[in-house]
Amino acid sequence: MKEQIAQLIDAALSTLIANGTLPADITPNIQVENTRDKAHGDFASNIALTLAKPARRNPRELAQQLCDALPTNGSIEKTEIAGPGFINFFVSQASIFTVLGDILEQGDAFGRGQANSGPRMQVEFVSANPTGPLHVGHGRGAAYGATVADLLEAAGVEVEREYYVNDAGRQMNILAASVWLRYLEQHEQELTFPSNGYQGHYIRDIAHDLVKDHGDRFNRPVADVVADIPADEPAGGDKEVHIDALIERAQQLLGDDYEMVFDAGLNSILGDIREDLGEFGVNYQEWFSERSLTSSGDVSRALEQLEAKGYLYEQDGNLWFRSTDFGDDKDRVVKRANGQTTYFASDIAYHMNKFERGFDKVVNIWGADHHGYIARVKAAIQAMGYDPEKLEVRLVQFAILYRGSERVQMSTRSGSFVTLRELRNEVGNDACRFFYVTRKADQHMDFDLELAKTESKDNPVYYIQYAHARVCSVLRKLESEGMAWDQAAGLAAMERLESETEKDLVKQLAKYPETLQHAALNFEPHVLANYLRDLAGDFHTWYNGHKLIIDDAELRNARLTLSVAVRQVLANGLKLLGVSAPEQM
RNA sequence: GCGCUCGUAGCUCAACCGGAUAGAGCAACGGCCUUCUAAGCCGUAGGUUGCAGGUUCGAGUCCUGCCGGGCGUGCCA
Incomplete structure (x- = not known):
């Protein structure tokens, strides 16, 4: 729908340019947004505001001319000029409801882009040193990385998930x-x-x-x-x-x-980590060994490359990389006087290796304490002749555990850290996965164990899962009453869904694909988590005021169709977050 | 000291590329179960978006300075 409206605006702009109202050299950036307020219609565009200046025209007047030039379209019932010059679009009921047919037809694929139609990307995450079990800090990186990778894949990106095993040093x-x-x-x-x-x-x-x-x-x-x-x-x-x-x-x-x-x-601990992550629903295509970089000669080859380009120099017996040439704060040692290469040298070789594998984008998900490394790694990439923009580093802040209002003390020194496995056992995988990604990754987060464990509306995981289970429950009830849901009849009777809450619910469903895209391309799983919470809320509101199992077969099928569409989108979204969608609770 | 980052309701957090009256949940208060799961719903209250300037039709969002928190600033891994 947004697409369609953007095309209409584009056509109107062409008309105005052709008749001389607008200069031909403007470069319009057409934005169509979901309105926040229903009084503003269903969609809105600020195009007249952004063009007012280059066109040297009054924005409201320009908006009016654009409206007049809009091609007629059956889906658009009316347009209005509002505020300083927004164009508001009111969309017909019928065209809003067409999304229900799409959802039911596409099922699990609804909202997903065409598989492997996008770029090839690598996502490297967790990569904890195999010196002990994963703790709750790694858990956030695991949940975040796995969800980002799944989201990207859903958006059509070809994704390779990788764990860098620091098995040297x-x-x-x-x-x-x-x-x-x-x-x-x-x-x-x-x-x-x-x-x-x-x-x-x-x-x-x-x-x-x-x-x-x-x-x-x-x-x-x-x-x-x-x-x-x-x-x-x-x-x-x-x-x-x-x-x-x-x-x-x-x-x-x-x-x-x-x-x-x-x-x-090494093998024992790595095996434990793999098992832990596997149980958490986190899987990899590649476990990349740091040692292999030395044995394959990549480390020496990387240093030779830098040497050949003149970015290395010796001082005090050490070999330095002139990273300051690329914006780093200071130069870095890559080989010590004793002949040992540094950890950073391995990192250079590792990133060279990644780029040689031909990814269009390389995503590193690091703990926030590593942010000082970004500049030097990007410097090395650039020095080797690769585009540093192709490296995307995402930092994950640590999570602070709370038990109610009491902070759970953790310190590696005393060995009193909480492991990811302990957390999963106590809270459950679903709540863990959800809680970890419900906040922006670069934001500090408080993880309340008590809240994650409660089985009530206070807990957003159960709230969403319950919406899914409710639909399943209704269908079971329907069957036990000797009735069946007729999808075709439901889709044919969409006009019977005339309440405001029904329209809100359908509009929320229609936002799913763009929400998914946005969450994926911006590496922001929390957007999807929040969306699902909103969708579940809209569903509960509607459900509470409308009975589904009723005698009026036409209306019954229409409402059931809407319910099943909601269930489908909830299931699709939960799947991407690594959270189960139970049929009963 | 320098660098990065964050600061939004009492608490935890949202806010799509700079858009219209900044939104949810929790906590507080008041309602709704003889009816498909009340693990639910409805309502009330809650804000100078840390402070001060600037940019413009418009700023929580961009720029500058200050205040406050976090992290980084090893020939460690």
């Missing part, structure tokens, strides 16, 4: 050392666990499995392990130096077996 070595030390404890060796090691109980579980699968293969005398290791922090030393020495010792004593211990930790 010091943190992973600390993990391996932690596993190994717990393993030694399983062999009844007494040792003091490093303060900077991973304290979680899951480390013991991994060590236990290691004993089960490999017996004492990795066992070494503790005396050899701790010999000449610098003191830990509680003993007056430096915890970083202490743990690094332990890692080095583990590598010495285990030789080639070190990698087995390392992989045992």
